[in-house]
Amino acid sequence: MNARTFLVRGLLAGLIAGLVAFGVAFTVGEPPIDTAIGLEEAAAAEAPAEPAADEAHTHAEGEEGHTHADGEEGHTHSHGEEEGGITRTTQKTWGLATATIAVGVALGGIIALIAAAVAGRLGRLTVVGSTALVTALGFVAYVLVPFLKYPAAPPAVGSGDTIGSRTAYYFTFALISIVAMVATVFLGRWLAAARGVWTGVVVAGVAYVIVVTVAALAMPTVNELGDFPADVLWEFRISSILTLAALWGAMGVALTWLLGRVDTTPRATA
Known part of the structure; x- marks a missing residue:
């Protein structure tokens, strides 16, 4: 098998993994994010407003002077309706799906090329075995270990x-x-x-x-963290690592299965 064979199947496996990750992220990841956003907006609503005098400022140009307030030019928006009309519903559906699929396809291509480079160079491991090992080691090195040191933080943290x-x-x-x-x-x-x-x-x-x-x-x-609720934080971090595990796990399973179908054909013929 050449690098192109690996790459094409890696991109397809990444697409499948992105769809799986979207399902997990939408099911278990979005509820704690919604809770965190609600806490953030509630804290912002309870924060005391600054005096108008602090927002206004005066400046003179030549002999003519005028006063205006920043509030006249400013605007506010919440997570429910972001700039450009992107709503929270769009973020957690099409936006989330686009992100997970894009990441999955890119990651699948990278893992496939690495698997192609190490195929036949890891002892007696077959192409399927070496690809599975690359995926597992990649998850540990790039996801699990960094997550243990710097875990994901929800909005408002x-x-x-x-x-x-x-x-x-x-x-x-x-x-x-x-x-x-x-x-x-x-x-x-x-x-x-x-x-x-x-x-x-x-x-x-x-x-x-x-x-x-x-x-x-x-x-x-x-x-x-401050006084952020521990239960919401725990739920968010568990859902984050579950989403990442689903992405990498689905990609590893799909890629090894696709490569296995190609790798067994010459053996069966022989």
Whole structure:
């Protein structure tokens, strides 16, 4: 099989995975988001309004002066009706479906190309076995481990002033985890050839855990929860990881099944 065979089936598997992820996200993910948005809007409604004098300002141009208030030019909107007429209903249906499908297709293509690159290079694993391993290791390195350090936060959690730094922390740690996983695979291959498969897998796995643990302890900790309800936060984070697991799991199953159908044809003929 060539890279094109992998890529085409990876894109198709990503499409299937995106649809599955949409179903999970809509079913278990949207209810806690709606609750969090309701809490955010309630907190905004209860916040004391600033005096009008603080909003107004005066300036002079030559000998002519005039006064105007920012409120005359400003506008407010809620999550139910965003700018451009995008309603909350659209966000949680077509918007969510578009996002999960786009991410699924892109991710499926990437995983398929990586699987094509490592096919036949991971010991005695078949194409199906190596593809399944790539998907599983990708989920651990890119999703699970970073999630444990920097879990998802719902609306109304976190300051807008720190969103840039929090995003940078997450992707930095994810990059460390991915690089460590790639190094782990090379280490495992070398040890498996020199000391046996069992030794290679165990030592490489322990090495990965040590590296990401040290990195997690060294990276800054983010705690901006405030008095956000713990039950809503827990429900949101569980639904987030379930959605990601559904995306990666469905993609792995679909891709290995599609590749397996192609890989078994020459064997059956022989």
